[in-house]
Amino acid sequence: MKKTKYLTQAAMIAALYVVLVEVFKPFSYGIMQVRIAEVLTVLPFFTPAAIPGLTVGALVSNIIGPYGILDIVFGSLATLIAAYLSYKMPKKVLVPIPPILVNAVIIGAMLYYIFLGTPDEMGLLPIMGWVGLGQLIACYGLGYPLMSILEKYKKNIFS
Template sequence: MKMNKSKFLTQAAMIAAIYVVLVEVFKPISYGIMQIRIAEILTVLPYFTPAAIPGLTVGVIISNVIGPYGFLDIVVGSLATLIAAYLTHKIGRKLWAPLPPIIVNAIFVGLMLYYIFLGSPDEMPLTAIMGWVALGQVIVCYGLGYPFMAILDKYKNNIF
C-alpha cells in the first residue's frame, strides 16, 4: 500500500523531532568514543516505514548541529544515518534490521572520531574506537531497538 504524501511527511517530521529530543535528554551519553545514543532506538523504524529514512537523517543533522563535533559530524553522521536507514529499509528480515546502523556507524563514526581525537590524550587505535562505537550501537539497536520492534509489530497496522 502506497503512503500518501502528508502521512509520509508527518511521520518523517515526528521521527526527526523525537530523535533530537532523545539525543538532548540523554546528551551526556550521546557523544564520544563510547556513546550510547538512546535515540538510535529509532534506527529500526525504516524496517516499518520509508518515512523513517529522511526522518532519521534530519534528526541526526539537527542533533549534530547542536552537538560538540561540528561540521564533520553533521556531514559524516548524517551520511552514515542515511545509508544505514536505507539498508535497514531494504534488509527485509526483522532479525537483521538493527544490523546496518551498527555496522555503518562503527565504520563512519569510528573513522570520524579517530580523526577528531587524533593526537589528543584520548587518542585510541582506530579498531578500538570502531569497536566502542559498535558496542554502543549493539546496546541500543539490539538491546532496546529489537524489543521496540516487537512492540511496534503489534500495532504496525494502526501506526504505519
C-alpha cells in the same frame, strides 16, 4: 493524503530523534557512546518515512552537537546510509545490523580523526569497536524489543 502522512511520520521521527539525543546528551557523544536515539533506527522496517526522518533528526542533533562540520556531514551521511540499508533488510532480525556496522565504521573513523593526537587518543579499531558496541546496545538491546512492541500496533501507527 499519502504524501502528508509520509511527511508527518518523517517529521515526528526527526523530532523524536533530536529530543532523545538532547535528553540523553551525556551518553550521545564520544568514543564510548550509547546514543539512545539510535533505538529509532529500526523504524525503516515499518515505514520508508523513517529514512528522511532519522537523517534529519541526526542532522539537527549533529548541528547542535560538539563535533561540528565533520559530524554534520559524516554523522548525517552515516544515518542516511544505515536507514536506507535497514529499510532494505529482508528479515526483521537483520534490521539493526546496518546502523551498527555503518556507524562503527564511519563514526569510528570520524572520532579517530577528531581525537587524533589528544590524551584520549585510541587506535582506529578500538574506537570503531566502542562505537559498534554502543550501537549494538541501542539497536539490538533497545531497538529490537521496540520492533516487537511496534509490530503489534503497526497497522494503527504506520498504515
